[in-house]
Amino acid sequence: MPLTVDEKSLKHGVLSLVLTLTEVIQEALERQALRRINGGDLTLEESERLADALLELDEALEQIKEDHGITTSVADLHRGLDEVVDDVVDKLINPQRWAEEAGQ
């Protein structure tokens, strides 16, 4: 499944790609932060500092996306990546797909 990076404006395309990957990392950090906070190891003050820092990161990313007008292209690319992953995982956990593909 091909991912479409807008080749008409390479700068936008590359920036969208970078921001999409940053978003994936940000999402991973946020989910791990939630786990750590729920884990009960952190003090209240630490949790707050963590939440503030993540919020600041989120706002900075949103601002960059809006400034460069790539909010939609990042969302599209993110969805595209998700579809690729979904496809791969689907093939990995359903061996009958291999047979289907081989039969084609």
Place this chain on the structure above:
Amino acid sequence: MTADQGPLRPTRDPRVTLDDLVEVLLNKGAVLHLDLIVAVADIPLIGVNIRAALAGMETMLEFGMMRNWDEATRAWAERSARRRGIDLREGESAVCRMSGGHLLTGGVYTGWRPGTVHLTDRRLVVQRDEPREILWQAELGDVRAVRLEPERTVGGEERLRLRVALADGTEELLSAQEPEKLHARLTEACAGRLDAAFPFTPAVEEERLLEGHLWFHEPRRGGPLWRGGQGRLIGSALVWKSPVDSRPALVVRTADITAVEWSAERSPTGDGGVFTLRTADGGEVRLAAGDPETWMRKLDVSRPSLPHPLPLKTG
């Protein structure tokens, strides 16, 4: 709901996203053991032995790994963490804070540096928390004027920026999450000290006669180069700015324009030709546009000082 429908069944969205995949990977953790021998002619020459583990910190701790390191890191942060917000001076009190940024200019690099804008009763500070650095700050006593200014971002959206003029004659541009609120609070905090009028009259407030995409044949050391950008014709001047530049590369006062000539040369617009502005000091500005006629007509109209319209050479 109709009666012929069966009982409700639980469903599950089977779709997996990349975020889910990364989460599962980090939550479960991954361990990689790699033994590798590089051999030439069946004689082992280089040995590689890699043991790697990748997991979310919570998982790491569950398995008893990196516990000391985790505690040491947090203890160190704890010691140096009496530093949320900015370091206030004695007797100084914070007024408000919001995320924002400062436009760094003057050096090799021009660009927005994001952080948090802090307003105290004495200073205006833009600070980044991680890694900690004061990006810009000014004493409120040095602030001469503040103004909200619309700016067109690269993406083509209008954003309000806060322009701050300082006593030493410099100007800075700040962005803020709520520019109006920052402007109001800043005006309040500087009560009575601000000059009524912004010292520099903005060109933006003049009526725009024409605005659109315009090519500018920019003279450069390595020879002139066609660059695309936004042209804006206002009553007193023609301004051209490239989206990658921070300020206009070309400002021609309409009063200085002595002639507008068209010639059928090759230009980035194809067969649109090139129109040349001649200025009173003998200068020459070469431009191209999708509809050169409109630009030339408007340029002509915008020169009221001329006794008679200049003959337009066409073809």
